[in-house]
Amino acid sequence: MTAHHSMTIESLTLGYGDRTVIEGLDLQLPSGKITSIVGANACGKSTLLRSMSRLLRPKMGSVLLDGRDVHKMPAKELARTLGLLPQSPIAPEGITVGDLVGRGRHPHQGVFSRWNAEDDTAVADALDTTHTASLVDRSVDELSGGQRQRVWIAMALAQQTDLLLLDEPTTFLDVSHQIEVLDLLTDLNQSRGTTIVMVLHDLNMAARYSDHLIALSNGRIHAAGDPVDVLTEQNVKAVFGLDNRVIADPTSGTPMMLPLGRHHVKADSEPRSASVPSSRR
Structure with a gap:
């Protein structure tokens, strides 16, 4: 089993040049769990992951690993505890x-x-x-x-490593291999206790494979917690601007989002929330 480490983000502000992407963000990552970060394009998901792995230095605030600022830790020491799979390496x-x-x-x-x-x-x-x-x-x-x-x-x-950060780990993979990779990460988490934080675009995959969801919107946390509390019709509408329905996944019992195109909405349809069990997969 791996050792459990605490990762805390305090008053974090990130950006590139004069452009601010994330501002004043506070976050405590659950140790020994799988966390997925979701949100619309350019909301700051990858930027946040880059700072957590010390690839991007904060404008303000800090990322703390066991109480130590990751940007002040020796690179090799950090790499023995925290691993990163970036986007398009x-x-x-x-x-x-x-x-x-x-x-x-x-x-x-x-x-x-x-x-x-x-x-x-x-x-x-x-x-x-x-x-x-x-x-x-x-x-x-x-x-x-x-x-x-x-x-x-x-x-x-x-x-x-005891902590593993992955930015879009299912990129370029067909559906079968996406499931294979996410099952692999789940096995790693369950067998070794590895804390996993990943950025995912697929909301339903994120809900099925995560213990904890973080929904970012415009550089701030819109919602965070158990997938059943985060993947709701109201949150999806607010974060993605998408009309949707959320039901219980018939296979896993986790919340499953169904997007509604304007040509597929019944005239008498009304928003409703599904009663979703809190089981993970």
Whole structure:
């Protein structure tokens, strides 16, 4: 089992140049749980994740890991606790799958330490878990988008961190592989207690696979909590400007959002809230 760590965000303001994307945000991430961040395009989801992983320095406020500012921690020390899969990562030209996944072990290498059996096991487990072992000698440049995404996830898993941040981990994947990746992350959370924070576009997948949802709107938290409390018709309308219905997913019991196009709304339809069980999957 992994160790549980606290991550707290205090009065966080983020932006690029003169443009502010997130302003005065306060947040406590639940330890040992799966949290998904949802919201409309350009609302600050990826920006928030970048700051949590210290890729983007705050204009104001702080991101605290166990009470320590992540932007003041030594990079290697942070990387042994917190892993990141960014949006559209770029692999070095010509690198093989095996070498790329092996880079996930870099934070565990000291000045005088050498690659050892523990590193071999971590890489092998990551390749097996993501079903990419057969690609180990292939160049990453030769892979399809879906294969490449699974290889990047394998590298993040090989890092074996207690916290894992993933920005759109299902990008480029078909529906079958999306489910496979999200099941994989759930297994990781349940078997090792890994705290997982991910940005997802698919609201229904986020509700099904998360313990905790955060809905961002215009750089602020519109709603946060259990998926049944966050994925409501009123919140979807407010955050996405979308007419919708929320019902209980017949498979998982989690809330499921049905978008309403203007040509598919019955004249006598009235907004209503579904009675949704709080079970996760």
